[in-house]
Amino acid sequence: MAQFNLNIASYAPRLAYLLRVALLPNTIVMFKNSQAFSSYSTNNVQQTKDFYQQTLGLEVEETEMGEHSFLTVKLATGGRVLIYPKPNHEPATFTVLNFPVDNVDTAVDELAKRGVCFLQYEGDIKTDEKGISRENGGPAIAWFEDPAGNILSVMQDK
16 A cells, blocks of 8 residues: 655645635635725926826826925826836836727827827837827727826727
8 A cells, every 4th residue: 555645734825725715705805995006206296297287187186295296196087196206217118097088089189289299109009190009909099108208098998
């Protein structure tokens, strides 16, 4: 008869996890009610505040913390974005904030009138002369940068 060397201690953490999941399926919701928010940096708080308020038309609160100012951008969803100063700021190389809109062409035209320049892409994600990517396997979308170089977008909602 074969002998098995069963080390129960090595299975204890996994067993404890499985029991928690099986016996208490609705209690492992650590962040379910958390008021989570996104954040990213800027190299110029005042320029960023002006852009989000005046160009994008968003509500922005400025809060002083010590010798620094932080911005809270309030979104229509009830969410918020914290934008903080960072002396060695490097812009995000990905989209940090998306704005779903009823008509992406209208939104691009209106933002262009306000001085926003849309990013142009070639290759896998090709944009047209207005900066709109229309045949990317998803909704029509156009990317632009805030004054700190962080990438934002407007995208067709439906």
